[in-house]
Each structure stands twice: as C-alpha cells, then as structure tokens.
Amino acid sequence: MREEQRAKGLPEGYDGRWRDRDPAEAPPGVPPVIRLKAPRTGETVIEDAVQGRVVWQNADLDDMIILRSDGNPVYNHAVVVDDHDMGITHVIRGVDHLTNAARQVQIYKLMGWELPVFAHMPLIHGPDGAKLSKRHGAVGIEAYRDEMGILPEAFDNYLLRLGWGHGDDEIISREQAIEWFDLSGVGKSPSRFDLKKLENLNGHYIREADDARLAELAAARLGHDLPTGGLDLLTRAMPVLKPRAANLNELAEGSNFLFSQRPLAMDDAAASLLQGEASAILVNAHAELDALDKWDTEALEGAVRRVAEARGVKLGQVAQPLRAALTGRKTSPGIFDVLDLLGRDESLGRIADRMAS
DSSP states (O other), X not given: OHHHHHHTTOOOSOOOTTTTOOGGGSOTTOOOOEEOOOOSSSEEEEEETTTEEEEEEGGGSXXXXXXXXXXXXXXXXXXXXXXXXXXXXXEEEEGGGHHHHHHHHHHHHHHTOOOOEEEEEOOEEOTTSSBOOGGGTXXXXXXXXXXXXXXXXXXXXXXXXXXXXOTTOOOOOHHHHHHHOOGGGBOSSOEEOOHHHHHHHHHHHHHHSOHHHHHHHHHTTSSSOOOTTHHHHHHHHHHHHGGGOSSHHHHHHHHXXXXXXXXXXXXXXXXXXXXXXXXXXXXXXXXXXXXXXXOSHHHHHHHHHHHHHHHTOOHHHHHHHHHHHHHSSSOOSOHHHHHHHHOHHHHHHHHHHHHHO
C-alpha cells in the first residue's frame, strides 16, 4: 500500500481498505490491529488556549490504530482513556504534540466524553533558531545547578519568561509566578535559549540571596575544607563578593583568596603588578597599615590614601600592587574590603611576603 502511494506521489497513510470489509475475508492466522473508524467528512476542531482555533479536515486523517496486534493500546488511545479516568481538565504540552490532539479529540467525541482544555506551548529553540537539542549543548536541569552554578529561582524565572509574560516584568519571583500565571500570557512563538541572559538573571538572584545561604553554596565548590571560622568569614565576605559573580562557580573562585596559604601563588597578571616601584610602595603601605589603631574600612582607606599622597601617585597605583600581594590576582573586591576581611595579621604578613621578594 505504501509503495503504491509513494510511486504515485500520494501522502502515505492507511487507505481504509479494511474499513467496511467482512471480517470473514480476513486471512487466517494473522492477528489484526484494531483501528478507529474515524469520520471521513467534516472537520476536527480544537479551541487551543495558546494556539487559538486549530482545524483539521477529516478527509486528511486516516483510521488510526488504537490497539496493536498484540492487544496493547497505542499512545493516543491510552492517554485519552487515562486522562478521562483521572478527571484531567487541562492538557498542557509542547506544540510538537499538536497533531496528536486531532486524533485524541476524535476519540473523546466518539466516546461521548467532555473535551479537556488543550494548550500547546511553543518550543524552546537554540541560538540558531532550531529546536533545542543535544547538539546545542542542551543538558539536564541538574547540570545547570551543579556544574554551572545557577540558582533554582533564577532558572525558574528564566524558563517562565521564555514562553510567558506579565507586562514588562522581567524579575518574577516564584510567589509572583504562582499568583500571576495564566495560560493567556503564553505566546505562540518559539523562544531562543540564551545562556548569557540566564547568567545575567542569575547574577541578580545571587545579589538578592541570603548571605549565609550563599556562603554554604560557595563553600561546597571550593574544593577544600574551610578552616575554623571559615564559614563565618565567607558569610561576612558575601556583600562584597556577590556583586561580582554571575554564578556560584564565580562566587567560589572570587572567595578563594580568603583561604589561600602563604606565600600566595601569583597569576601572571598579578605578578606584573609587582614590578618596578611596587616593592617600595608595599614597604610604605605596610608601615602605614601597621601603625593603625583601628582596623576597619574607614581607617584602612585613610592609610592607603596617605601612602598615595606621600608618594605623589594616584590611589590606584597603590591599590594595585596591594591587591596583587593580598590576593595573588589582578582583580578582587575593593582593596579596603580585602584588607578588612583578611584582618591585620594576615594582611600584613601577605604584604611582607612580597616586600621581601
């Protein structure tokens, strides 16, 4: 049958050859499939809550199999019976299942059952506009949380906004989503998954998150046990660490300097900041800091500014070699916050290490 259809350039499908035949004509010993005797004329229609009115011509729909020859029901039959028996009122699924709805509606109507509300959601596409798949690097939810450091609330918000909107709101909490969500806000067009936008949104949720919670999450990513009091220090550091992080991995990486062992390893960028006049600047800074009676950000800023004024240089020319000596990196939170978090003894010890070198 299908070979003939292909040869004639016709659409492939069951042509109804056994639709009205006498069962006595069936060949012996061949277990039959059971087909739905579908209407041949008219239309099958659903009023989809997302896609709107969708119409199929019955002449284009063949008599689908509802029971295989081994007696097992096919998906489109089983799902209708299951949903009916369970009292399902709304069938919400991807638009790639829209063609199945035509088959299922026919079963509902032939059984005399009330139709559920159908809502076929747009698909998520990759950056190239094609359906999101493994070739785009699509991964399971656990990978976004465990490997990429995305907060659950950020992921919820991002997925919600991919296919649904509430005015111009971009930041939507879980509580707001529960209150506001309605199928009328779902769009018809597919959305593109943009990892940069997800990370930007994640950065917002990191900045809003509880410091103690973030410290626990970051500590689990450090790759080593925290020293005594380390979690308290990490929690205290969160207000200056989290504005710089787009994900939990960056948060953990940014906090590593707090627990580095002396003498600190220097990356290349940090080492370049310790050339030329840097050693003399560190000597002056060490002396000025060592003389402080109070060790807080206000007093620390005053000390560093006095070094810059005494040497006739800009504040940054003192802060940069200090940052390298204190963190082993070219970038970090503000230098006064770094000094405050590390404390007097650790800060002076790290600076002294680089004075000697």
